[in-house]
Amino acid sequence: MEEVERVELSRGLSLVHLMMMGMGMMIGAGVFVATGISIGFAGPGGILVAFALNGLIAFFSAMSFAELASALPTAGGAYTYIDEAFKGLVGFLSGWVNWFALTVAGSLYAITFATYTVFLLEGTDWFAGLGLDSELLIKLLALGIALVFIAINYIGVSETGSIENLITLGQMGTLAFIGLFSIYYVIVHPEKLAHFSDFVPNGWDKVLVAMGFTYVGFEGYEVIAHAGEEAINPKETIPKAILYSVAAVTATYLLFAFAAIVGAEPGDVPVHEWFAELGPIGMGEAIKDLMPYGGLLITLAAIFSSTSALNATIYSSTRVLFAISRDGRLPGIFSRIHAVRRVPHYALFASSLIVLTVALAFPIEDVAASADIVFLLIFLLVNAAVIKIRNERGDELDYGFLMPYFPYIPLLAIFFQGILSLWVFNVSPTAWAITIVWVLLGLVIYRNYEGARVEAFKFERETVFEEGETGRYRVMVAVANRKNAAVLTRYAEAMAERIGGELLIVSVVTVPEQTPLEEARRFAGEAVEVIREAKAHTSGKVGVEGIVYYSHSVYRGIMSAVRDKKVDLLVLGWEGRSRWSKYVLGSNLDRIVENAPCNVLVVKPGDTEGKPIGSILFPTRDGRHSVRSAELVEILAGAFGAKITVLTVNSSGESEKKLRERLKPVLEKIPGAELKIVPGEPVSAILEECKKHDLVVVGATGEPLFRRLVFGEVPEKVAGRCRRTVLLLKINRGIRARINRLVGRRVE
The missing domain is CATH 3.40.50.620 (HUPs)
Structure with a gap:
């Protein structure tokens, strides 16, 4: 007997760990960079409306993630969910684009750290005397902090989780203090509320632009789903962590944006023009004006937030690449796990390379907009996936959480995310160009690598024979053994001949969930013979196709065949009900009859x-x-x-x-x-x-x-x-x- 060494990720992340990871990733550039820029074109009221609506849309998508993560707690996150629903090219591109989005977000957080560090240093006399180029220093600091957290992720998950908790507690404490101080400040200086007099100065369409540009700050809960294989009791803890994180972060964003607006000292110019002139450091200047040592506090908050988010994105992007490679869609080297560190080290190195390259090559506005576009598109597909998966496989999956008002919530999320992704073009046309180039590169890789794989197994089928012309009406007969092959084929062929359609003979070979479908081919011999036996009982008057489907369950295999081949009439066999069975026809037959999208x-x-x-x-x-x-x-x-x-x-x-x-x-x-x-x-x-x-x-x-x-x-x-x-x-x-x-x- 051949022994196979199997290396797996350990489960050690609790609800607190997961929430800290999610909040740490969300509270990053969304507050410190995109907020100041967005106030510049959306206005003081526009940014509050944008954050509130983004929080609502994010909560809709969070429910989709929570539902899917409770049923499919794997390392791939969004990639796994979209691939489960759509497979093929869409599934591959979702993983490819999601990986890119996470790495670009990592670059954004590295630049945010560097920007606010330089902002703090520029306020000191000794730094001004050095005569250093600020832009160059920002790039070097971004490179340095990225390398630090690449090394931290290489150490392993348990160390990462401990550091994550410390950083997130630091950032949340700092932001809470600034927000509470702003409320006290407004009570003492009520005239500061006049900053909201020009609520939306540039029109409500700019609110949509602000929503799209700041949405990157609401994507952090995805990292929680990526930790599915390392979470304690994932069916319960992952949904809770996702929903709690979104609610907490939305409230934090609203409070912090309010603090910046009332704290700004714009002089004679409107507050939105003041923010527009300062750009990425507008938030820093506003908090500096709000309170004593505000510049120091905002820098500490930015450092805590950006490093926490950077840590989480490096972790998450590594897991996505690991999952894609593990599925055989990219070279297997990326799914190798270090024997000592127990991390997918090659996937980590590849993700890190993109983080470093983007941080050094592009301006911060283009980096932020690119991350926004891709995350919006990914979340749009996840919302589509939750609808498709529940409709097609809801009865076979074990859900820990089911969203209410299905499917209206994901449909609303799809609508708004599509609009927001298009409106980001107003901020950065370059971001859309980068996104399109990355998608085209993915298409090339799919055609030359993924396309070369054995598609029979991704579609879970292998054709035994095909003959005759395809009719407009398709009758499918599912045969399990030679005993019922002749009986079922008799009725199926009679119906196909009378209507003028074609006959499809299908047999399903199943393997356990933990066994790759590629291994099912070893057990296909009997299924092939059953199909040939059924074929022998046909008259030859209709076109006949015989296919073996490979699946992890009979139900899923037959339902895949029905949908894949667009079957009109499904013919099944039943030997009678067992006296002690709780099912009418049998567990598989009951589910097929109730859920098949065709006549049965x-x-x-x-x-x-x-x-x-x-x-x-x-x-x-x-x-x-x-x-x-x-x-x-x-x-x-x-x-x-x-x-x-x-x-x-x-x-x-x-x-x-x-x-x-x-x-x-x-x-x-x-x-x-x-x-x-x-x-x-x-x-x-x-x-x-x-x-x-x-x-x-x-x-x-x-x-x-x-x-x-x-x-x-x-x-x-x-x-x-x-x-x-x-x-x-x-x-x-x-x-x-x-x-x-x-x-x-x-x-x-």
């Missing part, structure tokens, strides 16, 4: 199976709902040349005239069908009539008699007790119109 036909073979089908029994009661089922029953009868008996049980003593009138829509869809009305108890009466027919089709979802296909009392009893072959039919309302068109065109 479940076949329970009986004692008439394999024999000619001359008569079909179709029990129903409500003609209005039964019309949808009747359309496919008529197609089925036409395929086998069988007669149809429509049965209704009069258990309430209604007049025969009323029953016939109610069932008139059904009889119109099945010309030549016999209507039979019998008294008695529904289940017993139907079972008695079943004995006279070769095939029984049990009605559609929505009929009062068969209230729901899954967990419905009458269909469960009929299907379970009937000795004839029974077909359980569920109509998907979303494709009703298409069925009507096909029936009208092909079967008249």
Whole structure:
């Protein structure tokens, strides 16, 4: 037996650790650089409105992150969530762009540290006497602080977490003191509120620009999701840490912006023009005017905040690159973990290289705007991903948190984030150019590296054979073993031939969650033989395709096939309910029948199976709902040349005239069908009539008699007790119109 050494990240980050990481990353350049610049064009009231609305939008996205992180606590964060939802090119680009966004944010925080350090030094006589170039010194200090925190991250997670807590406590304490002092200051000097008289001097469109430009200050909670594999009890602690961090930071931003506005001493010029002239150091000058030693305090706050955020972004960007490489989408060297330090050291070095390069090469406004654009686009995709994942996989995932008012909250976030990303162009066209170039580079890498990989496994499938022309209507039969292959194929091919469609034969090979899907191919032999067995029972009158799907669950594999191949009718097999089972059809079948985005036909073979089908029994009661089922029953009868008996049980003593009138829509869809009305108890009466027919089709979802296909009392009893072959039919309302068109065109 071959032994494989498996190196994993340890779980040691608590709720406090996670909150400190998130708040530390959020409270960085969003306050000290972007705020001063934004007041310059949005005005004193505009920046407060921008922060409040950004906090609301961030809270919407935070709920999406919290929901996804509670169900998928992995190291990839946003990349993992988007890839789970969209896969392929979109999944790769999300990781590629997210990695870039985090590294650029790291550059921004390094520059912020250097800018405020130089701001403090410029106020001293000895520094002025040195005659040093401030811009050059800012670049050198940015380089130096980045190298320090690259080394800290190389040490390991536990040391990083301890330093993170210390730094974040320092920054929060400093900001809280400044904010509380500003409230006292306004009470003593109420005339300072006059700074808000020109609330939004340049128009409300500039508020949108300010929102887009300062949004980078609200992206820090993503680092919490990246720590999913290292968090204690991640399903509970990660959602709490994300939501608590956003709420705390939004309040801090509002208070701190208020302090800067009331503390500014603009003289005879409007306060927004004063901030516009000072640019990145406007916040520093305002706090310096607000209170004694304000310059020192603001510099300490900037140092605490920018270094904390820098530490968190280096950590987070490393984990994203690690996750992309671990998925095989970038060279494997980036997913190697240092045997001693237990950190992905090559991923750390690559991320660090970009942090250093961007910090040295671009002005701070362009760096900040680039980070804003990319984070807005990433969060937009995460909000789209939470909708897609809950709709398609919500029943199979174990959520620790579910957002309220779904899907309206993520839809609102998508709308506003799209608008804000476009408005950032007003601040820096260069930022959009940088973003586009990075995306194009990602496309090149995808085509030449990711595209060269075996796509069969990313799409979780491998084609066994394909022949014939593709029809407009697609019938898929899921076969699990040779025993049911012939039976299921019989009905699936009959429907496909009658409608003029094609037949898709699918078998699912499963492996445990911890086993890569690539390994599933080793176990595909039986599935291939089952598909070939099913193919052998076809007549050759319709196009047939056989595919093996590789998945971590039967449910997920079949649902992937249905969505991937755009299936119209899914045919499944059922051997009958176990006496002790809590499920109607079985755990996988119940979920598939309820959630499949297509019509579903479940076949329970009986004692008439394999024999000619001359008569079909179709029990129903409500003609209005039964019309949808009747359309496919008529197609089925036409395929086998069988007669149809429509049965209704009069258990309430209604007049025969009323029953016939109610069932008139059904009889119109099945010309030549016999209507039979019998008294008695529904289940017993139907079972008695079943004995006279070769095939029984049990009605559609929505009929009062068969209230729901899954967990419905009458269909469960009929299907379970009937000795004839029974077909359980569920109509998907979303494709009703298409069925009507096909029936009208092909079967008249």
